[in-house]
Amino acid sequence: MNNPYLAIFCLFLFALLLGVGFVIISHFIGQKRPSTAKMMPYECGIDPLGAPRAEFSVKFFLVAMIFIVFDVEVAFLFPWAVLFKGFMKAGLGGFVFAEMMIFMGILLMGLIYVYGKKALKWE
Amino acid sequence: MDILIFILKIVIPPVLVLNFIPLMIWFERKGSAYIQERRGPNRAHILGIRLGGIIHNFADVIKLITKEDIIPANVNRLYFIGAPLIAIFVGIVTIAVVPLADSVQIGEKLVHIQVADLNVGILYVFAISSLGVYSVLLAGWSSNNKYSLLGGLRAASQMVSYELALGLTVVGLFMLAESASVSEIVRHQGPHVLHWNFVQQPLAFIIFWIAVFAETNRTPFDLPEGESEIVAGYHTEYSSMKFALFFMAEYAHMVVAAALITALFFGGWQVPFLTTLDLKTQAPFYLYVTVLTVSFIALFFGLLLLSQFKKGKYRDARDYEVLVFGIPLFLLALAGGGSAIFTGPWALPEWGRVLFAALVQATSFGIKMTFFAFFFIWIRWTLPRFRYDQVMNFGWKGMLPLALLNIVVTGVVLLWKGNHHG
Amino acid sequence: MGDPIFFYLFATIVIGGAIGVVFLSNPLSSALSLIFSLAGLAGLFVLLQAHFLAAIQVLVYAGAVMVLFIFVIMMLNLEDCKKHLKVSFASLIGFVIALNLAIVLVMHVSAPLFDDGVSDKTFGTIEGVGQLMLTRYLIPFEIVSLLLTIAIVGAVILAKKDNPKETT
Numbered sequence: 274m275n276n277p278y279l280a281i282f283c284l285f286l287f288a289l290l291l292g293v294g295f296v297i298i299s300h301f302i303g304q305k306r307p308s309t310a311k312m313m314p315y316e317c318g319i320d321p322l323g324a325p326r327a328e329f330s331v332k333f334f335l336v337a338m339i340f341i342v343f344d345v346e347v348a349f350l351f352p353w354a355v356l357f358k359g360f361m362k363a364g365l366g367g368f369v370f371a372e373m374m375i376f377m378g379i380l381l382m383g384l385i386y387v388y389g390k391k392a393l394k395w396e
Numbered sequence: 397m398d399i400l401i402f403i404l405k406i407v408i409p410p411v412l413v414l415n416f417i418p419l420m421i422w423f424e425r426k427g428s429a430y431i432q433e434r435r436g437p438n439r440a441h442i443l444g445i446r447l448g449g450i451i452h453n454f455a456d457v458i459k460l461i462t463k464e465d466i467i468p469a470n471v472n473r474l475y476f477i478g479a480p481l482i483a484i485f486v487g488i489v490t491i492a493v494v495p496l497a498d499s500v501q502i503g504e505k506l507v508h509i510q511v512a513d514l515n516v517g518i519l520y521v522f523a524i525s526s527l528g529v530y531s532v533l534l535a536g537w538s539s540n541n542k543y544s545l546l547g548g549l550r551a552a553s554q555m556v557s558y559e560l561a562l563g564l565t566v567v568g569l570f571m572l573a574e575s576a577s578v579s580e581i582v583r584h585q586g587p588h589v590l591h592w593n594f595v596q597q598p599l600a601f602i603i604f605w606i607a608v609f610a611e612t613n614r615t616p617f618d619l620p621e622g623e624s625e626i627v628a629g630y631h632t633e634y635s636s637m638k639f640a641l642f643f644m645a646e647y648a649h650m651v652v653a654a655a656l657i658t659a660l661f662f663g664g665w666q667v668p669f670l671t672t673l674d675l676k677t678q679a680p681f682y683l684y685v686t687v688l689t690v691s692f693i694a695l696f697f698g699l700l701l702l703s704q705f706k707k708g709k710y711r712d713a714r715d716y717e718v719l720v721f722g723i724p725l726f727l728l729a730l731a732g733g734g735s736a737i738f739t740g741p742w743a744l745p746e747w748g749r750v751l752f753a754a755l756v757q758a759t760s761f762g763i764k765m766t767f768f769a770f771f772f773i774w775i776r777w778t779l780p781r782f783r784y785d786q787v788m789n790f791g792w793k794g795m796l797p798l799a800l801l802n803i804v805v806t807g808v809v810l811l812w813k814g815n816h817h818g
Numbered sequence: 819m820g821d822p823i824f825f826y827l828f829a830t831i832v833i834g835g836a837i838g839v840v841f842l843s844n845p846l847s848s849a850l851s852l853i854f855s856l857a858g859l860a861g862l863f864v865l866l867q868a869h870f871l872a873a874i875q876v877l878v879y880a881g882a883v884m885v886l887f888i889f890v891i892m893m894l895n896l897e898d899c900k901k902h903l904k905v906s907f908a909s910l911i912g913f914v915i916a917l918n919l920a921i922v923l924v925m926h927v928s929a930p931l932f933d934d935g936v937s938d939k940t941f942g943t944i945e946g947v948g949q950l951m952l953t954r955y956l957i958p959f960e961i962v963s964l965l966l967t968i969a970i971v972g973a974v975i976l977a978k979k980d981n982p983k984e985t986t
Contacts, residue, residue, distance in 0.1 A: 340557065352945070355576055533885070
């Protein structure tokens with residue numbers, strides 16, 4: 274009872290049941306009158322043209338890759354931030370700050386490289 | 397008793413979020429009507445009672461739940477049904493770590509007024525909301541529709557781009573509060589308004605605020621569902637309750653976002669200038685003041701409503717709506733105000749003081765949160781939509797470097813302060 | 819939450835997800851079962867009181883890395899691939915390497931497996947990780963930034979190479 278993660282676990286179940294419940298209720302209450310036209314993909318009233326899963330720009334892919342890199346950086350920043358004042362009290366504030374500045378500085382060069390190559394430029 | 401508290405803790409916060417959704421929809425409709433000078437919902441009524449249009453939401457629910465649930469041919473059924481479930485799941489469970497009031501001592505136990513006081517706090521919110529990307533990606537992909545796929549991709553790219561800025565802004569808060577727990581960040585801010593994080597971390601606050609607009613796919617970042625370009629984006633093919641789940645999830649996200657802004661930057665449940673101890677010890681006085689103020693406001697609105705009465709305006713039960721609300725409001729105001737004036741400040745037992753303090757704090761939280769929730773709607777009906785290249789460039793070239801700068805500045809200031817005062 | 823039932827629940831999710839990755843024929847389904855597997859692993863971290871690791875596990879792996887996987891699957895528009903169980907030279911080598919890895923893992927892991935876990939209270943918490951990262955593992959931590967920068971450069975070069983026509 275006292276473990277907060279048990280509460281979180283129960284909340285997960287609650288949220289899942291709620292969503293599933295809604296879908297099931299509407300499935301039974303809603304009417305069902307399927308027709309061919311209704312089942313077609315929506316394309317503003319005309320018959321669908323071309324493949325629905327067309328290829329898309331490599332930019333999306335690049336965004337995802339660069340996102341991972343910076344997400345990892347953020348993950349490293351969290352423990353540093355929480356401990357920063359603690360290290361300051363121990364007199365190591367400047368040292369720890371410098372550590373993170375080097376870390377962020379190197380990654381910043383990566384970011385500048387991305388800007389320089391115009392890799393994230395959308396047109 | 398333990399079990400009861402446990403169940404209440406799990407059920408109350410998500411139910412509050414769910415109940416806030418119709419209110420948000422009402423805000424949206426009435427707000428857009430007032431901002432753009434047109435009519436909001438004013439017809440739907442139950443026995444003449446319209447509640448200013450809130451009753452319209454009941455009609456909506458009945459409509460959505462009885463609509464035909466179309467699953468188009470060639471969709472991947474499992475993912476098509478799963479996507480809205482992920483959306484609503486993420487919308488509901490993220491409220492778990494936001495405290496609604498200060499922890500309360502019940503008997504021997506310290507009860508936190510939130511689902512769970514996790515020590516990773518805000519990281520839990522980020523972790524769960526990062527899974528929200530899959531709901532739009534899966535909805536877009538499984539729908540077998542170009543617009544859906546494009547909408548899903550746009551939404552996913554936009555969400556991940558702004559998630560970085562969101563993650564970086566809270567780093568500054570962690571440095572100040574020395575903790576990642578939301579309750580700890582709220583407690584650290586204290587009751588003094590100038591110590592709240594929107595003053596201490598103004599840049600972080602603005603970046604966070606903008607980023608949650610992008611995360612919730614709201615105007616000016618609502619390109620994933622820009623109807624002039626890609627119909628309705630990733631939920632083009634959805635109908636009935638599955639559409640409603642996406643719709644509800646969007647509002648639930650806004651509510652949670654407003655709750656997070658309040659907790660992280662505006663002191664959460666903190667009442668300006670009053671600590672929990674103040675509220676408890678001075679409870680009789682503050683209760684007296686509260687009752688008088690509320691009575692006065694009720695009197696004002698009661699009289700306002702009564703003055704609106706005009707027989708034959710609609711020629712049906714709706715004529716009497718103002719009386720149905722006006723008379724009880726007026727009488728309650730008189731009774732409450734009168735009894736407060738004549739019987740004076742009441743002595744309160746210990747549990748009464750505790751309850752009063754918690755209620756005042758929860759109200760303080762609610763007022764701030766409602767304001768930020770309303771702000772989403774205010775912005776939506778005021779600003780036009782960005783272009784997609786603008787969104788991405790702004791995220792990567794504006795928000796990300798600024799968020800990094802904020803961390804550096806926070807570190808330098810802390811070090812400087814440490815050297816000069818410590 | 820020390821109940822072993824949760825351990826078995828999460829362990830089932832992890833292993834079930836992993837099996838799904840290998841045996842599901844739709845690449846997207848495989849990717850999604852990998853997400854389940856990773857989420858189950860986060861659950862195991864919670865049982866170990868390593869709350870920070872659990873959050874980061876979901877944030878970085880389930881929430882970021884897998885988004886990339888799914889982007890790639892969607893971009894290549896992979897159809898269901900038939901599993902052909904033809905024994906080739908490559909699959910044989912793969913099997914031997916996997917077996918080797920399995921033996922090494924079992925030999926090193928089985929000893930503390932049924933130990934009651936971690937003695938250090940700060941294991942996997944935000945303080946514990948930060949303390950180690952900023953003191954004992956300082957050099958690896960700084961090198962990670964170089965690694966990540968190289969990853970950025972690699973990603974940009976790969977993405978640019980695909981589109982030589984692109985002017986900007």
